[in-house]
Amino acid sequence: MLVTVFTPTYNRQKQLKGLYDSLCSQTFQDFEWLIVDDGSEDNTADVVKEWIEEEKINIRYHYQQNNGKHIAMNWAVANAKGTLFVTMDSDDVFRDDGIKIMVNAWKSIPDEQKETIASVKARCFDPATEKPVGRDIPHEHQMCSYLDAKYKYKFDSEMVSMTRIDVLKEFPNPDIRGGYKNGGLRFYPEGIWQDLAARKYKTLFINDQICGYTQDNSESLLGRGKKYNRYKENIHLWPHVINDNLDYFFYDPKSFIKAFVGVSMDGFFLKMSVNEMLNLARGLLRKSMTFCFIPIGYLCYVKRR
Template structure:
């Protein structure tokens, strides 16, 4: 299968108990002009056996399975792009599923771009929970065109189902750091936006997931501590690309300080962030005042 409309890309790690549900939702797609690429990020369960069984019986669409040493989702995406043959690149996690008409709707989304001269990097649908609730905000009308970095002002916060043009995404590989296995995807998404690309966001649900906020904060804090170089890049690119006000900027500065303050001095931290050390002290003071007012 040399040319397909969409590459459905799935990074996976120890998801043998859920990945078949994703496959079942792919098998039921009303439009089967897609390939499925799975990059196994060093699973130690029987994920490979499950995928091999699926591949033996599937004849409608191509399935590519690649196994790599555990290196994180961002490395898996880079690997998936190396193998992708689709015009579009759709990242679908191995514990989620798609609506039966997801690929058909994505084709409709892409076809609609004939009416614009704007540089569009991706089209996007909505995510919803298994009970049908829509996650985050949605366009008021059928769709809206805006950069990923401007989502807040259009009430588009919350996880969305972005589907990028593969030829665009191949120009923006994820950076990697030795010994680190986590890097937030927004580093790349915001860089694409800063280069002038927009996304066409649609008011249609195409992606079904479990949305669990409980425990997310603690998990993220540990990820940041275990991946400090990636987190530093996250902070610096957000301060560069997002339109932050003074309070927000100080919050970002304090966020990095809080993660590394036990192992790095203030001068080193301010140098890494490329901010004046007085601004770092201001961020610390602002946080203390905020915590004091909270306790009143």
């Protein structure tokens, strides 16, 4: 297999059908669909069994105790048969030529450069409107650091990635177990490993919109209409941003202010003391900035509580 398409799922049997149909329609077929079921209690296993018996595409199914998407991904990376790895959530869909476009983009990279490239990233579209998500990529493609794309160029909105499996093995998710049912993490923020890998590898960004993606705005600090419930996950993200990425502050101050506010806001949700919040930041500068934003963090906590 050249490509492994990985889908973590939890009680999503109805949503999976759209993704299954889109994978069956792919013009490129040298892939496996690796489904890791994170402790579903619906009929996901029976539905997937029927699809396996249809033999339209190569499907493997693995059931695990509910421990979160990050643990499912670690298992998938360790057991994938492909050399390139794509994560597709259960409510995503591919354009018919989606995998082919990404594979062709990867093959277009000169062999002598491939060791320096971690991923190919393509844009998404809103399935409801078919409008593209995020900012256009200049000249149809751009090779750069993921950190540069995110903070300098600001065209890294939600995108679908095809990543070398050996790079993913180099940057595994932490083994934090528990899962949704047991009050643990539902996921470990994927941006963390991507940021860390960006210090060593570049990414090829392409302008093609190949993945239908249902947008979720619940990460907004002051978002309305949804109960905020990402504090257990984001308490890992905010310290990473302020500790590891602060050299990009002046390219995108808003993102870093959001992170400094997020440390205390999510800290209050987790009933952390001010001292514990400050200990999440490294060095006097970061601790001082974290302290200065605590009043705003508290107001955000009260609003979202």
